[in-house]
Amino acid sequence: MPATTRSTDTRRSILDAAQRIMAHKGYSAVGLTEVLAEAGVPKGSFYHFFASKDAFGEALLKSYFADYLADMDRVLTRAEPAAERLMAYWEQWRRTQSVDECQGRCLAVKLGAEVADLSEAMRLVLKTGTDAIVGxxxxxxxxxxxxxxxxxxxxxxxxxxxxxxxxxxxxVMAKIHRSLAPLDVTMTVTRQLLHL
Structure with missing residues (x-):
């Protein structure tokens, strides 16, 4: 395997491990040692891939939104009436937010408020990513x-x-209440706003 491929794979392993861990614990509560151990990468290798924890956080969010938007595009480009595609997206959102093991599907929810005040670079990635979703x-x-x-x-x-x-x-409310009720109410209101 070429060195560039190994390097890309290692970087991706670090980002994937961080996404899994931070989806549960948040950004500040997770140390680099924990992420590197989960990824199976030697501790000294981190700065080969990222200049700082802040640069790492920015890369993590960029990777998350790239994957999220690609997944969203798969749902929204199906050959069905637009309303059905849009409701399939909301159904998918409900499923990914309603399980204990959300597997990183909820980083915007989990990290949004936390990192927006910690890092301007990370805030801007969140803004760009969420703007793309709304678009x-x-x-x-x-x-x-x-x-x-x-x-x-x-x-x-x-x-x-x-x-x-x-x-x-x-x-956020579903996490606070540990209940699907806020998501169910939102689904009902969504249907009302779209006249479905």
Whole structure:
């Protein structure tokens, strides 16, 4: 295996291990030693891949959003009416937020408030990533209005932002209450806002 491939694989192993651990513990509570041990990487290797923990956090969030958006695109580009694709996305969100082992599917929920005050670079990655999510929701709402599978009272962008904000908040409340009820209420309100 070429050295560049090994290097890329090692970097990815570190990021994957960090994502699994930080999805449960948060950013500040996780030390680099724990991440490297989970990834099976020698401690001295970290700074070969990342200049600092802050640069590591930025890379972690970029990797998370790249994977999340690719997964989101797979759901939203299926050959179904736009409303069905959009509701499949919300169903997937509910499933990934409702299990104890969310396997990193919830880093925006878990780390959002925590790292936004710790690092401007990480805050900007969160902003860019969440803006990309809202943009995809907006396009799906506009497609649904166009194909007649849904309707909205506001413009697509305002509705998309409101829905994303609502789902993000419901995910936090589901964690606080250890209950799916906030997600179920949000699903009902989502259907109402989209006139489904």
């Amino acid at each position: 995809r929701i907006e396009r799906m709402i506009a497609a649904g209005v166009e194909d007649g599978s849904l309707s909205v009272d506001n413009d697509a962008r305002t509705t998309a932002q409101a829905l994303y904000d609502m789902w993000l908040g419901a995910s």
